[in-house]
Amino acid sequence: MLASGSMLPVTDTTDLRERRRLATRADIETAALDLFTRQGSDRTTVDEIAAAAGVSPRTFFRYFPTKEDAALGTNRAFDTAIATRVRGPVTLPEIVDAVAATLGEFDGAPIDRLLQVRCLLNHDDNLRRAALRMEAERCWEVHGDLRTRVMNETVNVAMRAALDEWATHRAAGEDADLVEIFREVCAIQSRMFDGFLMKRAS
Amino acid sequence: MLASGSMLPVTDTTDLRERRRLATRADIETAALDLFTRQGSDRTTVDEIAAAAGVSPRTFFRYFPTKEDAALGTNRAFDTAIATRVRGPVTLPEIVDAVAATLGEFDGAPIDRLLQVRCLLNHDDNLRRAALRMEAERCWEVHGDLRTRVMNETVNVAMRAALDEWATHRAAGEDADLVEIFREVCAIQSRMFDGFLMKRAS
DNA sequence: TGCCAACATGGCAGTCACTGCCACTAGGGT
DNA sequence: ACCCTAGTGGCAGTGACTGCCATGTTGGCA
Numbered sequence: 001m002l003a004s005g006s007m008l009p010v011t012d013t014t015d016l017r018e019r020r021r022l023a024t025r026a027d028i029e030t031a032a033l034d035l036f037t038r039q040g041s042d043r044t045t046v047d048e049i050a051a052a053a054g055v056s057p058r059t060f061f062r063y064f065p066t067k068e069d070a071a072l073g074t075n076r077a078f079d080t081a082i083a084t085r086v087r088g089p090v091t092l093p094e095i096v097d098a099v100a101a102t103l104g105e106f107d108g109a110p111i112d113r114l115l116q117v118r119c120l121l122n123h124d125d126n127l128r129r130a131a132l133r134m135e136a137e138r139c140w141e142v143h144g145d146l147r148t149r150v151m152n153e154t155v156n157v158a159m160r161a162a163l164d165e166w167a168t169h170r171a172a173g174e175d176a177d178l179v180e181i182f183r184e185v186c187a188i189q190s191r192m193f194d195g196f197l198m199k200r201a202s
Numbered sequence: 203m204l205a206s207g208s209m210l211p212v213t214d215t216t217d218l219r220e221r222r223r224l225a226t227r228a229d230i231e232t233a234a235l236d237l238f239t240r241q242g243s244d245r246t247t248v249d250e251i252a253a254a255a256g257v258s259p260r261t262f263f264r265y266f267p268t269k270e271d272a273a274l275g276t277n278r279a280f281d282t283a284i285a286t287r288v289r290g291p292v293t294l295p296e297i298v299d300a301v302a303a304t305l306g307e308f309d310g311a312p313i314d315r316l317l318q319v320r321c322l323l324n325h326d327d328n329l330r331r332a333a334l335r336m337e338a339e340r341c342w343e344v345h346g347d348l349r350t351r352v353m354n355e356t357v358n359v360a361m362r363a364a365l366d367e368w369a370t371h372r373a374a375g376e377d378a379d380l381v382e383i384f385r386e387v388c389a390i391q392s393r394m395f396d397g398f399l400m401k402r403a404s
Numbered sequence: 405t406g407c408c409a410a411c412a413t414g415g416c417a418g419t420c421a422c423t424g425c426c427a428c429t430a431g432g433g434t
Numbered sequence: 435a436c437c438c439t440a441g442t443g444g445c446a447g448t449g450a451c452t453g454c455c456a457t458g459t460t461g462g463c464a
Contacts, residue, residue, distance in 0.1 A: 017440070046421065056443045061422065092398050128342070129335050136334045146367055150390045153359040161352050188352045190395035196294050197392050219460070247449065258414045263451065
């Protein structure tokens with residue numbers, strides 16, 4: 001056979017084995033998402049997901065630490081994508097831009113899947129808990145100073161609320177722009193603090 | 203024996219059976235807190251807690267839905283106490299006052315236990331996840347409009363950060379005032395939004 | 405005082421998430 | 435043709451949590 005790697009066109013950037021791994025991973029994710037959508041995550045067992053994906057239950061756990069994680073890949077990818085764009089201390093408008101840019105690079109199939117996941121999250125309590133846990137763990141890992149942490153989590157609240165609102169509207173068939181909604185949510189937060197600092201100066 | 207109830211002085215406001223229930227509940231909570239502090243929540247089994255509290259494992263689950271919940275009673279009580287003081291739309295300074303008032307009524311043994319729990323939370327990842335879950339569920343139950351929800355969760359972020367900071371300082375032997383810290387955290391949030399609304403008007 | 409109903413608990417068996425271990429197979433490099 | 439390793443499956447085990455039933459305990463009431 002041909003030596004893979006350097007001379008082949010960069011179709012998928014990975015060697016054969018890795019491509020298989022990614023494929024199985026995707027299979028499991030799809031199966032989980034499908035089953036969760038139909039029966040809810042708490043009515044679905046790992047054995048079912050594994051069977052639907054054509055792997056053994058043991059293998060399932062080699063790809064995902066918990067059954068909930070199997071459905072949250074896209075969600076995690078989105079968070080990560082935003083996080084990598086927001087490094088160090090930044091202003092709120094910069095974050096809004098980062099969200100917009102990230103949304104742009106997710107356009108197409110990924111955005112559909114993200115929508116699907118977020119819709120699921122709005123109805124599936126168990127899954128929502130898991131998503132919250134992932135989010136919290138990410139925040140906890142950062143371990144910066146108080147200011148960094150508070151800013152991080154405050155933005156997270158806005159992002160989560162915006163995603164939920166966005167998913168709700170889209171699920172109802174309406175049109176909705178995530179960036180616009182995110183801006184609105186930030187505005188709500190902003191109004192909370194109107195005059196809060198002034199008061200102490202006077 | 204005497205007929206309990208109407209003619210007795212209102213020592214504890216409850217009948218005998220309820221008092222026993224509360225006692226067992228307290229026993230379990232104490233046992234859980236103790237074991238978690240010493241070995242961490244993930245190294246502690248329900249059977250251990252139950253044995254330490256002098257009840258059967260089956261009974262344990264009649265009092266608490268998960269083993270983590272057993273240690274979070276005080277934490278929950280504190281949140282509930284604040285929440286009952288903050289009804290309907292309120293301003294941030296009013297919330298600060300509510301926190302101060304709640305802290306006042308927790309003075310003494312309850313505040314020590316709250317401190318113990320929050321210190322635990324800073325080191326025990328598993329327990330922290332559970333606390334986050336409880337918090338999230340409370341938010342999710344409210345189900346108000348977007349604005350209510352965002353405000354709720356934004357304040358929650360501040361409260362949680364303040365509690366962690368407070369616990370960290372107190373654990374290090376330093377003195378720290380929760381209300382003061384909470385105010386600082388709000389100030390951090392406030393500064394995030396400085397000029398955010400202005401920009402769009404100009 | 406004695407009986408009954410409701411409550412509180414314990415024990416048991418079962419489900420399910422998740423893990424460690426070992427054995428097997430299939431690719432890929434030499 | 436040979437090994438070597440990554441990927442997989444199976445199996446047994448732990449531990450959280452639940453439903454069911456049997457037992458003891460308590461409070462009310464005749």
